[in-house]
Every structure is written in structure tokens, then in C-alpha cells.
Amino acid sequence: MIQVLIADDQTLMRDGLKTILELEPDIAVTGLAADGEEACAICDTRKPDVVLMDIRMPVMDGVAATAAIKKRHPSIAVLVLTTFDDDESIVQALKNGAIGYLLKDIEADRLIQTVRDAAQGQFTWPAMLAAKLTKHLCANVPALSGRLAALTGRERDVANLLAGGYTNRRIAQMLYLSEGTVKNHVSSIYSKLGIYDRTAAALALRRALDK
Template sequence: MTSAAVRVLLVDDQGLFREALATLLSVRDDIEVVGEAGDGAAAVRRVADLAPDVVLMDLRMPVLDGIAATRRMSADYPETKVIALTTFDDDADVFAALRAGAVGYLLKDVSSARLVEAVLAAARGESVLQPSVAAKVVARFAQLPPEEPEPAVPLSEREREVVRLLAAGNSNREIAAALFLAEGTVKNHVTSVLTKLGAHDRTQAALRARALGLL
């Protein structure tokens, strides 16, 4: 295991699912599963003890649910990034998890490749949303009344391509593959997009792009 490996905590009330996740992730040299927890309260304690880079968090658990646990982690351990990994994608869960501070939201039927990429992306500070979830976020924003006219934003055509893929839930690596660009180039484009849109993160950038009619 290399020192650069992403340290991951698995949180789910089903032991068999945690075991399967651990097996899937442990074959990677760039990921280290450092611990497990079966409920949200135990997860908060494990984060305090282990300081993982990323937590894969189920939402519906006993003792303390995943949303409440995510809220505590975001407040007390902001360096640890939480990805919701759940069976449910109803609006209430999606928006509650994101408001609590989750940087990602994936469903348990996600492919192993997508899950691994999500873990690595979260560790890099990127948001990771299942495409269906990204669509919910954008759709919810579209239903809100406009607060005031938005200024024109001078995005280049390449930046528009990047923001469209970003809004669809793609990571930098996936955007790079889609546009045949180096990942570092995509990272520079994303930084430029965030600056031009006045956004603090990728989700906010997607919302502002939608408001400006860029999607």
C-alpha cells in the first residue's frame, strides 16, 4: 500500500455489503480501506479515530442516520469528504444529503469503475453526482423563481463543453476522456469556469450555468 493511497471508511448497516465493498476497493493500490461502521454514530467516532480521506456513507441506518452523521462530519472534520452511497434517489434524500455536506451522491447499483473514480475524485476535492442525481439538482434549481437578471458570462466554447459535462455529473477524468484532453487541462478549465461563474464548487457551477442558459 503506498503512502499516497486514498484512505476510505465504509459505513453501512449491512455487513455483507461492507464486506463486498472492502473486497472491491482493496484490490486497488491507490485506495486503502481503513475501517468500517454499521451506523452513523459509530461512523462519527471512527472518523475521529482514523481521519479517513473519504467516507462512503449509507443514508438509512439505525442509531444515527447517514444524513445526520454527514452533517456532524462536515462540521467537525471538514477535510474528510463524504459520498452518499444508497439505494434511494428520491428528492428528499438527495437534497438533505447535499445540504448536510456530502460532496457526492451515488446509488448502490453504480459500476465498480464509477465507484472507484468517485472515491478518487472526492479525494481530489471534486463533487461526484450520479447523472440522474445531477439532473435532479439542475431541475430543482430550474423551478426556483429568478432572483435577479444574471450577467452575461464569457465562457469559451471549450469551457461550455466542460460545464455541460460537469453538470451531468462527470469527474475531471471522465471529462478529459470525453473531450480527448489531458486531465490537467480539464482541471484548469474547471477552475476557470468556477471563477467566471462566481461558483464555489462544481454543483454551484452547474446551477449557475443552468440559470444562465448555458446547459
Template sequence: MSGDPIRVVLVDDQALFRAGIRMLLSSQPDLEVVGEAGDGREGVEVVRRTRPAVVLMDIRMPVMDGLAATAGLLADPAAPRIVMLTTFDLDEAAARAIRQGASGFLLKDADPEFLLAAIRSVHAGSEVIAASATRELFARFAEPVRPVPPSYRELTDREREIFALAARGLSNGEIAAREFLSEATVKTHISRILSKLALRDRVQLVVFAFEHGLA
């Protein structure tokens, strides 16, 4: 695979779990584990030192939990993509982490191929990890609907159509097929939507849609 490998940091308090994930990722030519940590505080230090593209962050850890570590890392404009690791499919802590800027969540017992695909997807920004589960998560832990901000009204009709499909968790390829567009055109539309709405990534688009009653 061409290009530099995707740099990944693992933050989890279970050494055996980290070892298994490290072995899995190290078997892939396009992925590279550049650091790991056993608690959130150490994780923040490792991430700031190694500058990975993607962080796999356990939610529940000693010293500093994954929520606090994620909040600290996301205060940096150049923060990596952070994927939360949880043992519960409907975890309120995962919803909170995503609302504060995490790029998705994965179950710790996820299929290895799904985990690998998720890391690549979140790095590429082309789709939402476990889109249906993410939507279910926010439907379960819904917050009071906020007024639609003026920035949404700045979207063109076409951008609103793309927004609605992306909010349902459709990937670039799925939107392209549905709207008879090229994936490159969809990617351009998504980039403009995220820019206009000041959103970090596609999962934040899903959060925005739920928070403002647009899902």
C-alpha cells in the same frame, strides 16, 4: 502509484455490502479501508478516530441516519469528503446531504470501476461525481432562488466563465480543452473561485449555482 493511499471509511448497515466494497477497495494499491461502521453514530466515532480522507456514507441506517451523521462530521473544519450512498437516483435525502456539505452521491449498484473512479475524483477535487445526475437531482428538488451574494460580484470575468462551466459539471480537463488553458491554470481559477465564494468543493459550486439561479 506514488504517495500514500487514500484512506476510506465505509458506513453502511448492510454487512455483506460493506464486505464487497472493502474487498473491491482493498484490491487497489492507492486505496485503503481504515474503518467501517453499521450505523451513523458508530460511523461518526470511527471517522473521528481514524481520520480518513473519504467516507462512503449510506443515507438510511438505524440508530443515526446518514444525514445526521454527515451533519455532525461536517461541523469539523477538517472533515473528510463524504460521498452519500443511495438506492434511488433521484433521492431528495441525497440532495439535502449535498446541500449541507456532502461531496456527492453514488448509487449502491454503481459499476465497481465507476465507484473507484468516484473516490479518486472526489479526493482530488478535480470533478463532480456523476455531474449530469447531480444537476438533475438539484433541478428536481429545486428550492426558491436566492439573491446573488456580493461575493459572486467579486469574481473576475474570466472566473465567471470558469464558474459557469464548472457549474455545468465540467472537469478541469474539459474546461481546459474548451478554454485553451492548461489544467493547472484551471485548477488555480477553481481554487480562487471556491475561496471567494467560501465554498468547500466543486459540488458546492454546483449547489451555489442552482440556489442563486446561475446554473
């Protein structure tokens, strides 16, 4: 069962998301929060698998709450959900550890699937936002075309999954490796590519590998 926390300052939005998610047999809403501080407190006690986090909330906004939750509970997947197509907030939330970013006009079926993907450790970058993220996060990233050749075969396997937005834990499961081995491969990939931010690396690799 996927345990989900919904953090949004609008009661109608919280209740609506709860209704949609709880129609699914494999998803349960474990808590509702009206601001970032409340979301952090619920995460401390209930440790949900996934948090749906609004960006603009009183007391503590979703960007700051994401950073606090990921610092204390790295295994919790945070999905930023907002009505604002705000470049700066997108970048900061991802840098703070969010596993994905969704706009609130997303269709219910897509929302449910994204929650399931997040619980499995898969990043979500909507196509409409990918170009903006790449522009902001990869502005100072070196060209990768020549650097990819320096990767070993196993590093290339890891890089492909990293580009797909998977976490180290999920990559380890998919490649039948230990999480520590995957972490070492990722560190080597960073060194060879000259990129040390996971989100920037994933976006840059996706762009380079698609060519």
C-alpha cells in the same frame, strides 16, 4: 494512498465494498461502521479521505452523519451511497456537505473512479439524478443568462470549475491561485448571481453554461 471509511448497516455490503476497493493499489479501507454515530467516531480518530455513507442506518442516519462529519472535519469527502432514489435525501445530503451521491447498483469501475475523484475534491452527480437535483435546488434561483455577463474573466474561470463540481481547494490548484483568493471569487460569484448555496450554484451554472 486514499483512506476510505465505509458506513453501512449491512455487513455484506460493507465487506463487498471493502473487497472491491482494496483491490486497488492506491486505496485502503481504514474503517468499517454499522451506523452514523460509529462513522463519526471513526472519522474523529482516523480522519479518512473519503467516506462511503449509506443513507438509511440505525442510531444515526447517513444524512445526519454527513452533517456532523463535515462540521468537524470539512476536508473529509462524503459520498452518499444508497439503494434509494430518494429526492429529499439527495438534496439534504448535498446541503449537509456530501460531495456526491451514488446508487448501490453502480459498476465497480465507476465506484472506484468516483472515490478517486472525491479524494481530489470533485463532486459527483449522476446524470439520472441531475435533473431532479436541479429541480429541487434551483427552483427559486434567478435566471442566469444576463447575470453571467457581470462576471470578470477570472470569475468566469472559477465559475466553470464550480459548475464542474470542484472544491475551492481543487480550483485553487487548477488555476494556480491561493485558496483564499478562490474563496473571494466564489463569494463574488454568489453575490452577482444571487445564489448563496454552493450546490444550487454549481447546478445552475452547469445548466446555464451548457446552453
